[in-house]
Amino acid sequence: MTVLVVGGLREEHFASTLRAVSGDLEVRVSPNIGRKEDIRYALAWEPPPGLLKTLPNLELIVSVGAGVDHLFRDPELPEVPVVRFVDADLTGRMVEFVVLNVLLHHRRMTEFREQQSKVEWKYLPEPASHDVRVGIMGLGVLGGAASQALAKLGYRLRGWSRTEKRVDGVDCYFGNQLDAFLAETDVLVVLLPLTSETRGLINRNLLAKLSQRGRDERLPGPVLINAGRGGLQVESDILAALDIGQLYAASLDVFETEPLPETSPLWRHPRVVITPHCAAESDPRAIADYTIAQIEALRRGERLKHVVDRTRGY
Ligand SMILES: NC(=O)c1ccc[n+]([C@@H]2O[C@H](COP(=O)([O-])OP(=O)(O)OC[C@H]3O[C@@H](n4cnc5c(N)ncnc54)[C@H](OP(=O)(O)O)[C@@H]3O)[C@@H](O)[C@H]2O)c1
Numbered sequence: 001m002t003v004l005v006v007g008g009l010r011e012e013h014f015a016s017t018l019r020a021v022s023g024d025l026e027v028r029v030s031p032n033i034g035r036k037e038d039i040r041y042a043l044a045w046e047p048p049p050g051l052l053k054t055l056p057n058l059e060l061i062v063s064v065g066a067g068v069d070h071l072f073r074d075p076e077l078p079e080v081p082v083v084r085f086v087d088a089d090l091t092g093r094m095v096e097f098v099v100l101n102v103l104l105h106h107r108r109m110t111e112f113r114e115q116q117s118k119v120e121w122k123y124l125p126e127p128a129s130h131d132v133r134v135g136i137m138g139l140g141v142l143g144g145a146a147s148q149a150l151a152k153l154g155y156r157l158r159g160w161s162r163t164e165k166r167v168d169g170v171d172c173y174f175g176n177q178l179d180a181f182l183a184e185t186d187v188l189v190v191l192l193p194l195t196s197e198t199r200g201l202i203n204r205n206l207l208a209k210l211s212q213r214g215r216d217e218r219l220p221g222p223v224l225i226n227a228g229r230g231g232l233q234v235e236s237d238i239l240a241a242l243d244i245g246q247l248y249a250a251s252l253d254v255f256e257t258e259p260l261p262e263t264s265p266l267w268r269h270p271r272v273v274i275t276p277h278c279a280a281e282s283d284p285r286a287i288a289d290y291t292i293a294q295i296e297a298l299r300r301g302e303r304l305k306h307v308v309d310r311t312r313g314y
Pocket residue numbers: 065066067068094137138139140141142143160161162163164165175191192193194195197198227228229253254277278279280281314
């Protein structure tokens with residue numbers, strides 16, 4: 001039984017971990033594919049378009065990431081099940097990232113850092129967490145877990161999803177209730193997948209609808225945190241919203257083009273925090289264990305978990 005590791009930045013690392021923990025799997029790394037007929041499974045990030053369809057006995061594609069938009073860039077992706085990575089380690093990392101960045105802007109840390117650089121001792125008013133309304137776009141595995149962690153810190157939670165949901169302690173909105181969700185959101189956390197429906201959603205129109213009613217006056221303005229995908233956002237609109245005060249601050253982990261070009265003004269904006277798509281990375285040991293568990297489930301003829309719905313795109 002052969003697994004092909006393909007289309008990522010850390011293929012060798014994933015492959016060596018998979019070899020170390022698997023019993024009977026042969027692990028190959030693209031482009032050293034060898035005899036194509038041997039390959040039954042692919043552990044993939046962004047494979048070269050058209051490659052996977054040349055593997056005649058492929059039975060399963062495991063996505064290295066929780067999102068799968070990178071896989072669907074291949075217009076000829078074979079019609080075998082695609083499972084995405086869902087894992088407690090990854091979820092924990094994303095929860096940390098979201099909590100860290102909500103606190104960072106709520107507690108005005110970019111301003112305090114700036115004051116420190118000028119050796120300036122100046123009080124700035126800050127609201128209590130229970131006066132800050134955090135709205136999470138995407139109430140799935142990651143958004144759901146982030147909402148529970150933020151609720152424990154006292155924040156007021158609301159969430160928006162495609163279909164109707166119930167989540168403890170969260171005011172839930174869905175579908176065409178987006179405007180109502182935005183109107184009373186002070187800190188917008190984006191944890192959506194990138195699909196044909198969500199591409200470019202975080203744009204000028206949407207940002208203008210944030211925090212229209214009831215914002216505590218000690219919070220200087222709405223905040224955007226995007227840890228979903230760069231294709232969800234229009235960066236020129238985010239910069240314009242920051243410049244005219246429609247946004248107070250932003251934390252961006254993902255970008256329209258990655259790495260973020262040196263020329264982007266986002267790098268130098270005093271209220272923007274930039275991280276290099278590392279909000280929640282896939283741990284090699286966790287992805288190896290997950291891949292083996294999925295392959296074993298497939299071999300036993302069991303129903304696979306976390307299968308991607310190709311019509312929804314996530
Ligand atoms: N930056 C990083 O390091 C990093 C790491 C991991 C993941 N991610 C990103 O995080 C995303 C979310 O991961 P997850 O595991 O939480 O995914 P998930 O469990 O599939 O949840 C996705 C959520 O988005 C909602 N959604 C999808 N399309 C929508 C639409 N058109 N309108 C409204 N809501 C919509 C879904 O609604 P329903 O509940 O109604 O289906 C669901 O609540 C991934 O797709 C990936 O892009 C980023």
